[in-house]
Amino acid sequence: MPALTQAYKITLDSSQPYFVYERLALAARVYTVYQVPYGYNYCLRRIVARWPLRNVLAGVIRDALLVEVVHTAANLRRQNDALPLTLITSPAGESEYPATEPSAPLGLSASAASLQSTKFLNYVAVFGDAIRLEIVPEAGTGAKCPEFVDVVLMGYLLPESSLAMWGSAG
Amino acid sequence: MAIRTFANLSAAKLFAIQRKQYTDVIHLSGVIPGNSGLLCRTAVSNVGHFLCLRVTGSFSTLMEIAGPTVIDDGIDHLRGLLIDGAGQRKLFSDYIPLSLWLSPGRRRDSTAANAYGPSGAIPAANAGGSLFYPVEFEYLFTANSEILLDVRNDSNAANRLDIAFHGVRLLSGVSVLGVKGA
Numbered sequence: 001m002p003a004l005t006q007a008y009k010i011t012l013d014s015s016q017p018y019f020v021y022e023r024l025a026l027a028a029r030v031y032t033v034y035q036v037p038y039g040y041n042y043c044l045r046r047i048v049a050r051w052p053l054r055n056v057l058a059g060v061i062r063d064a065l066l067v068e069v070v071h072t073a074a075n076l077r078r079q080n081d082a083l084p085l086t087l088i089t090s091p092a093g094e095s096e097y098p099a100t101e102p103s104a105p106l107g108l109s110a111s112a113a114s115l116q117s118t119k120f121l122n123y124v125a126v127f128g129d130a131i132r133l134e135i136v137p138e139a140g141t142g143a144k145c146p147e148f149v150d151v152v153l154m155g156y157l158l159p160e161s162s163l164a165m166w167g168s169a170g
Numbered sequence: 171m172a173i174r175t176f177a178n179l180s181a182a183k184l185f186a187i188q189r190k191q192y193t194d195v196i197h198l199s200g201v202i203p204g205n206s207g208l209l210c211r212t213a214v215s216n217v218g219h220f221l222c223l224r225v226t227g228s229f230s231t232l233m234e235i236a237g238p239t240v241i242d243d244g245i246d247h248l249r250g251l252l253i254d255g256a257g258q259r260k261l262f263s264d265y266i267p268l269s270l271w272l273s274p275g276r277r278r279d280s281t282a283a284n285a286y287g288p289s290g291a292i293p294a295a296n297a298g299g300s301l302f303y304p305v306e307f308e309y310l311f312t313a314n315s316e317i318l319l320d321v322r323n324d325s326n327a328a329n330r331l332d333i334a335f336h337g338v339r340l341l342s343g344v345s346v347l348g349v350k351g352a
Binding site: 016017018019020021022045048050111112113114115116117118150152154156 | 229231244245246252254259261262263264265266267268269270271272273274275276299300302303305306307308309
C-alpha cells in the first residue's frame with residue numbers, strides 16, 4: 001500500500017478521468033459512499049453540486065448545505081468541520097423548480113443553471129479505500145431542507161502500479 | 171541592457187515540434203429525439219492520437235406543450251454517459267445531467283415559441299449561459315477510435331447538444347507519410 005504522502009502524478013498510462021454522479025434525497029444527514037474500483041486509486045479533483053433553491057408555489061426555501069468528505073478506510077477527515085457546500089462548489093448550484101411543481105419529486109429535472117467555479121480539492125483515495133460524502137442541511141429557525149442534491153465527483157482513476165494486474169512484479 | 175524577447179525561439183525546433191503535435195478541437199453534436207435516446211459519436215480520425223485537455227459544450231432545453239407548441243422551459247432534459255470507443259471504456263459512472271459538467275451549458279434556442287418574448291402564459295426564455303469554466307478532462311483518445319456520448323432526453327421535444335473536446339493532436343508516424351522526423 002503506497003504511503004499516503006506519495007505524490008500522485010496524473011499520467012496517461014491507463015489512467016482515466018472518471019465522473020461519478022448521484023442524486024441524493026435529503027432528510028437530515030445523508031451519506032453517499034463511492035468505493036474506489038479495484039486496482040485503482042482515485043484522485044478527486046472537484047465536487048459539482050446542484051440543489052433546488054426556490055419553489056414558486058411553496059415559497060423561497062433552501063438553506064445552505066454543509067458537506068464533509070471522509071476517506072473511510074483510514075477514517076480520515078479532510079476538513080476539521082463540515083463546510084458550507086458553497087465554499088467548495090458554486091451554487092449554480094441553486095436552481096429553480098418548474099413553477100407548476102409544488103415539491104421536487106426525485107425524478108424531477110432541475111433547471112439548467114450555469115456551471116460556475118469550483119475549488120480544486122485534490123483528495124486522493126488510495127486503492128481499497130472509499131470516499132464518504134456527508135451532506136447535512138444547515139440548521140436554523142425555519143430552515144427548509146432541499147428535497148435532493150445532485151452531486152458529481154470529478155476526478156481521475158489512477159492505476160495502483162504495485163499490483164500485478166498492471167504488470168508489476170509485486 | 172537591451173531586453174530581446176523571443177530571442178531563444180528557433181524556427182527549426184518549433185517546426186520539429188509542430189510536425190508531431192498541434193492543438194486541435196474535436197466536435198461532437200447530435201439532435202436527440204423527444205422521450206428517446208441517441209448514441210452520439212465522433213471520430214478521432216487516423217491522423218493521430220488526440221490528447222483531450224478540456225471539454226466545453228452547450229445544449230438546448232425545449233419542451234412541447236399543448237398546441238402543439240415548442241417552448242424553451244430552461245429545464246435540463248438531457249443527460250449523457252461518455253464512453254471511449256476504444257474498448258468501450260465508460261468515463262462516467264452514470265448518465266449525468268449535462269448542466270452539471272458542461273459550460274456554457276444551456277443555450278437559448280431561437281426556434282422556441284417563447285425564445286425572445288412571452289408565448290401566451292409562458293414567459294420569455296432566459297438568456298443562455300456564457301462560457302465560464304471549461305471542465306478539465308485529461309484523457310488520451312487513440313487514433314482510429316470514436317468518442318461516444320450516450321444521451322437520454324426526458325423531454326417530449328427534440329433537443330440538440332454540441333460538445334467540443336479541446337486538446338493536442340499527436341501525429342502518428344505511421345499515418346503521416348513523408349513527414350521527415352515523424
